[in-house]
Amino acid sequence: MRQLLGGGLLFCDPRFHDLNAVPAADRWRYEHHREGRLVGVLDGVVDDGVLLSGHSAPFGGPDLVRADPTVDELVDLVDGALAAAAEAGVRTVRLRARPPVYSAAEPLLEYVLLHRRFAVEHCDLNQHVDLQPLHAGADPFSLVRKNKRALLRAALAAPHELVEATGGEDLTTLHGILATNRAAHGRPAGLPRDYLERARAAFPDRVRLLLLRVEGQPVAAAVVYRVLDDVDLLVAWGDAAHDLRTSPMDLLAHLLVTGSVQRGARLLDLGPSSEKDGTPNVGLVNFKRSIGGVPGTRKVFTRAVG
Known part of the structure; x- marks a missing residue:
């Protein structure tokens, strides 16, 4: 539905539900x-x-047509959705809201949800990179902390390549890097290899599976979704065991930022920097801050129906 702001959110696309094998009877749309x-x-x-x-x-949603809806339009939308949900036998509505920075409408929507007695069930610290200054000609190095710039320039000078993994051995290597990295940090398994392959096949223009090689050695990987026409979301990233003198993550972050700019994104969402219970992951927060990450939030709203 191209008339929706940003072309509509990837996660609300029927093909995304197909990818996750959601039965037609369980799908709901207002x-x-x-x-x-x-x-x-x-x-x-x-x-x-x-x-x-x-x-x-x-x-998830809601997806809007305009970036600047009026408050009465959003009140009516939320009230209408609650009424339709009640009619469908829904007892509880849970809305995983996108970060407020995604559009000017998001803070107004948050106000309307709270006004209509939704509660904040969970709040994550989220970080993003504002790419608009780079479109205006700013130097990407201006995002990076000064003490990292020399190391980043040295990394850029060394032989390296960031390639898209479309399947086969490259995808197996990419998935292995991410899975091993998550396990090393005590995190549950991430997206399976076959899911990544199917996601890219379903959304070849919106799902990017990226493998970083330095001097021919695969050292890091990332999964990036184009969730709106002009917003990239970093879904997963991590580095592998390597013999480099410095971590390849600064180089990977720089390449992701400049790549998103080249493909016309105005925002690179770096994702949550907090644990499942909302506790900040201080190391991750500081790393994302060092590469230009700006803090924000990602909230989950809930309300009983009726």
Whole structure:
């Protein structure tokens, strides 16, 4: 639905639900119109009486047509969605909201949800890189802390390549790097290899599986989704065991930033920097800050229906 802001969120695309094998009977979608004009869409999945917007995804809707909706339009959209959910037998609505920086409408939507008695069930510290200054001609090195710039320039001077893994051995290597890195940090397994391959096949223009080699050695990997027309989301990244003198993650971060700029993104969402319970991961926060990350939030809102 290209008329939606940013072309509509990737995670609310029916093909994303297909990718996650969501039964048709469990899918729920509400379109809110006002005076014959589409205002926005709330998409979700219903399971055992719970409507979740952002199913099998970091976040969900609602998707809006305009970046600057009026408060009464959003109040009507939320009220209409609650009424439609109640009619469908939903008992609880859970909305994984996208970060407020995604559009000017997000803070207003947050106000409307709180006004309509939604509670904040969870809040993550989220970080992003604002790419608009780079589009205006700013030097990408201006994002990087001064004490890292010499090391980054040296890394850029060494033979390196960031390639897209489309399958085969490259994808196996990429997945192995990410899986090993997660295990080393005590984290549960990430997205399976076959899921990554199917995701790229379903969204070849929106899913990028990136493998970094330095002097021919695979040293780091990243998964990046184009979640809106002009927003990239870093879904996963990590480095492998290597014999480099410095971590390849600064180089990888720089290449991701400049690559997103080249492909027209205005924002690179670096994702949460907090644990499952919301506790900040201080090391991760500081690393993302050192590469230009700006703090924000990502919240989950819930409300009983009725």
